[in-house]
Amino acid sequence: DGTGKLSGKTVLVTAGGTQENIDPVRYIGNRSSGKMGYSIAEAALKENARVILVSAPTSLDVPDGVEYVPVDSAEGMQEAVNSYYDTTDVVIMAAAVSDFRVANKAPQKIKKMETMTLELVKNPDILKGLGELKTHQLLVGFAAETEHVVEYGMDKVRRKNLDMLVANDVSKSNAGFNVDTNEGFFLYPNKEPKVMPNMQKSELARYIIGEVVELLASK
Ligand code: PMT
Numbered sequence: 465d466g467t468g469k470l471s472g473k474t475v476l477v478t479a480g481g482t483q484e485n486i487d488p489v490r491y492i493g494n495r496s497s498g499k500m501g502y503s504i505a506e507a508a509l510k511e512n513a514r515v516i517l518v519s520a521p522t523s524l525d526v527p528d529g530v531e532y533v534p535v536d537s538a539e540g541m542q543e544a545v546n547s548y549y550d551t552t553d554v555v556i557m558a559a560a561v562s563d564f565r566v567a568n569k570a571p572q573k574i575k576k577m578e579t580m581t582l583e584l585v586k587n588p589d590i591l592k593g594l595g596e597l598k599t600h601q602l603l604v605g606f607a608a609e610t611e612h613v614v615e616y617g618m619d620k621v622r623r624k625n626l627d628m629l630v631a632n633d634v635s636k637s638n639a640g641f642n643v644d645t646n647e648g649f650f651l652y653p654n655k656e657p658k659v660m661p662n663m664q665k666s667e668l669a670r671y672i673i674g675e676v677v678e679l680l681a682s683k
Pocket of ligand 1: 480495497498557559561563591608620665
């Protein structure tokens with residue numbers, strides 16, 4: 465209906481944990497459920513944004529109204545994200561992207577053996593690449609930390625050229641991966657951090673979108 469604080473804006477959200485194939489039936493993955501990213505997509509929809517949800521596999525229902533772009537691996541996610549970047553106003557990277565992939569994927573199912581060694585190679589850092597190519601976009605990252613959350617988070621803000629970072633302490637049992645709640649800090653390149661106490665991911669998502677609205681207004 466044209467109202468909503470993000471009406472006319474395109475918001476791209478990534479969610480879930482990427483999967484790196486070992487052979488046709490096995491993969492390396494992580495414990496991301498996609499809940500954080502899907503909640504953000506829903507909060508952005510409520511403000512009338514055009515929402516592109518680039519998602520690794522999850523067991524969640526796709527929110528009504530998003531443009532859904534399913535991907536598996538980090539490389540697949542990078543290709544999808546990059547293809548929308550020019551026409552996107554806000555990117556929010558809530559996905560847990562695998563830092564490594566298998567060097568030589570087996571074309572057939574690997575047979576049982578006593579020991580086996582997997583060689584891993586580094587994946588591209590999608591968010592860092594976006595930071596380097598940034599023109600008009602507002603770039604929001606996440607940081608999954610287990611210690612020195614603010615210090616390590618601020619390092620990511622600078623290295624990845626971010627406008628905002630949600631640093632969550634994933635060592636806590638009620639925050640981070642695969643739970644309904646989250647907490648942490650909102651970090652910025654040139655503003656004091658904001659402490660976010662423990663709350664439902666849906667509520668944190670609304671705060672994140674609120675910050676995005678303010679940051680866009682002050683750009
Ligand atoms: O999905 P849930 O179960 O709800 O859990 C939510 C979450 C814990 C996954 C989420 O809140 C979160 O913290 N996501 C980011 C996890 C992560 O990969 O953090 P990182 O510190 O490794 O990466 C920092 C940032 O760079 C992230 O925005 C990440 O998306 C991005 N990244 C990382 C590696 C890589 N190769 N490319 C990237 O773009």
